[in-house]
Every structure is written in structure tokens, then in C-alpha cells.
Amino acid sequence: MSSVNLQAEKLNRTIETNNPAVHRMLSEKGKSIFFPKGGILKQSADAKGKKFNATIGISTKDDGTPLVLPSLQNQIGIDPKNYAPYVSSFGLLELRKKWQEKIREKNPSLRGKAISLPVVTSGLTHGLSMSAYLFLDPQDTLVLPDKFWGNYKLIFQNEFEAKIAPFNTFKNEQFDTESLEWALKENPKGKKVVLLNIPNNPTGYTPSETEADQIIEVLKQSAEAGNEIVVLCDDAYFGLLYEEGLLNESLFARLVDLHENILAVKIDGATKEEYAWGFRVAFLTFGGKDLSPETLEAFEEKTAGAIRGNISNCCHLSQSLLLNLFKSKTYEEEKRQSYRVLEERYEIVHTVLHANKDKFAPYFKALPFNSGYFMCIELADNIESEQLRQVLLEQYDTGVIATGNLIRIAFSSIGKSQIPKLFENIFEACQKI
Secondary structure (H helix, E strand, O other): OOOOOHHHHHHHHHHHHHOHHHHHHOOHHHHHOOOOOOHHHHHHHHHOOOOOOOOOOOOEOOOOOEOOOHHHHOOOOOOHHHOOOOOOOOOOHHHHHHHHHHHHHHOHHHOOOOOOOOEEEOOHHHHHHHHHHHHOOOOOEEEEEOOOOOHHHHHHHHHOOOEEEEEOOEEOOEEOHHHHHHHHHHOOOOEEEEEEEOOOOOOOOOOEHHHHHHHHHHHHHHHHOOOEEEEEEEOOOOOOEOOOOEOOOOHHHHHOOOOOOEEEEEEEEHHHHOOOHHHOOEEEEEEEOOOOHHHHHHHHHHHHHHHHOOOOOOOHHHHHHHHHHHHOOOHHHHHHHHHHHHHHHHHHHHHHHHHOHHHHOOOEEEOOOOEOOEEEEEEOOOOOHHHHHHHHHHHHOOOOEEEOOEEEEEHHHOOHHHHHHHHHHHHHHHHHO
């Protein structure tokens, strides 16, 4: 520890005193990172409110307001003070409190359970990257379903040099909890990092309540066996459920008090939940059984420190606009209407696939899907996905994503009237091949 900054050592002691297992889950970078409370930040904080404040690295008018170009301000309908200055590396405090409130509203079983105040990240990808920073050392193993978002490789494998250990996603049209169980047993006992993306990208699948119970039991048994488990809950598509009986809360809510050997990390945000893709506003929230407020704050500080050393802080304008959105009287109704657009497209996809099941069967079949933005079709052995993609582009004016032996279809971005023709194009292209 001699080479670790004193502020980092203090945070580490706080975590280790409260729960040594959770402290051991931190990567070497995670143990060494801290949010600097001295230096420029402290000196700027000391000068706040002073008549002569020459500490801030922004340009101001003589009256102290931000020196914003009029052509920029003319495009933005809010006060420059709410978007032009730098914002804290933790994010806007009011927004963080509001997002925590929304997490609790959406996850009623969190009642009475302690969780950290969310820390703002620059989108879900950045949140995943900061999670890797905190918990994954080179050659550590990341356990996740074999149907996963391709960018995970770039983040965890290429950037942080972790080993990806996929387990089988589906068995008998359901989540394969047995495969998850074997994946946790396969490697030597000790630290485990598990990533669960629900609803799943690319398949658009959310486990049922029963399946979720089984997942929780597998994780609990693994923790009881002596494994120390970080569970990363990628909740990018949270709330976009189109069937009854599905897990309607985040697994995070069940994990935060499950076992002393489990640390839950919720990665969510405005990107998909609030239909604000380019805003790049997401959040990291931490929870674990009997973790003290001081320990949760230590994780907030480490996250903010990693952000400070990575991008300094996240976009002030996006955070202010999002906060204003939550205060809008029409927000809830607008969100319901947007959800209904996606739900109707999902229903049409289901109808088309059911009506043409026998016709499509020699060429492809749908993987289980019930939520999110996407669904996948699995191709027959004699059809190569990239070849099919090229035929669709060149001869059918149709774009899809080829991944392995699957074609991923984003019904989120295609009109209702186009869906039947989309599948007909895929069917005809398969016939040609």
C-alpha cells in the first residue's frame, strides 16, 4: 500500500473495515483511485463566493456570468449557468438524487435497503468502462451470457485485458441458469465478476420472475461457497417489457442485501429509458449487504476519481435538460406514448413470425424475445449470416446486423408497416442463398 495515495488508502480502509470481501473485489486500479480533495479542486472550492475569484478555468463576463457566444446561446433555451460551466465529476447533485428516487420507485423491493447515490457517467458504455476500471485486472475473468453486445469485447477484453467467459444463454427457450452455475464453478474459488444485461442485447430477452429467482439462488449459493462476486447489472433497456410475468425489477434490487460476498453495481441511464440516446447521461449505483453509508460513499468517491482522471466530468447541458425533463408535467404521458410505439412493433413482429412459422422454418427461427429494442433470428446451418446481410443490402434495400449465426433485428427503429416486408425480404434472401 506504500505507493497508494493517502486519500485512496483512507477509502480502502473504510471499505475493508466494513467488508474485507468487498475490498478484495477491487482491481489494483480500483484500490489506487480516489477523488482528489486537495489541490486545484479544494482551492477552487475555498474561493467560491469570493468577490475576486481567479481560480475557475472558464471565461466569464465582467458580471461573473459565463462568456457564452450569442450564436450558441440562441440555440439553447436555458440559463448559461446551467450548461456552460464545468459540473462536478460526481454529476449534478439534484439529478443524482432524482435518479436514485426513480430507481427506488421502479424497484419497490429496494424499500429499506441502502444503496449509494448514483454517480453520473457519460453514457452506458462509459459506465461499463468505469466498472471495469474499478473491478477488473488484466487476466481477470468476466462471466456473461454468450449472447452479448459486441462492444463488451472492446471494453473489457481490448481495453482492460480481461478474459471473457461466456455461458450458454438459452436452454429450452428459457434462461440457462444451469450454465451460469457451471460457469461460476468452472474457475478456482475466489473473486468473480458477472455481467447480466437485462433486457438482453442482442436477443431482447428478459427472464421470467421464476427464472430470476433461479439466477438469484445460483449467485447466492456461489457466494455461500466462498466466492466473492461483483455483479454488474447492465440495465440499459430497463422497463421495456412487453409480456406478463417477466422480471419487472432490476436484479440489482434483489442483490443488494443477498449476501456479504456479493457487491451489486447498477449501470443504467437516460439513453434508452428516457429516449435520449445522444445525451450520454448514465449512472453507476452500488449496493451490498450491510454496507455502511461511509463505504457506499467511498465507492462514489472512487468512481468520481476514475471519471476525473478519464474525462474530468460529464456534459452539464445534458444533465440539466434531463433534470428539467423529469420536472415536466407531460413527461409521464410522453413516455407512455413512446413505450406504446415500441410495444406495438413488438406485437407485429410476433404476429408475423407466428403466421409464417412453417414457411420460415427451413431458413431461420426466432430466439426467445419479450422486451427491449431487439430480437434475433437463428439461421439454418447452410446459411451464412454475413452473406445474407450482403444480399439484403444489395438486392433488398435492407440493413440488419450479422453476428455469429444470428441476424439481429432492431424493431425499435423500423416502422410498423415495414415489419412484414422486412421479414419477407429476409425469407426471400435466404431462398436465394
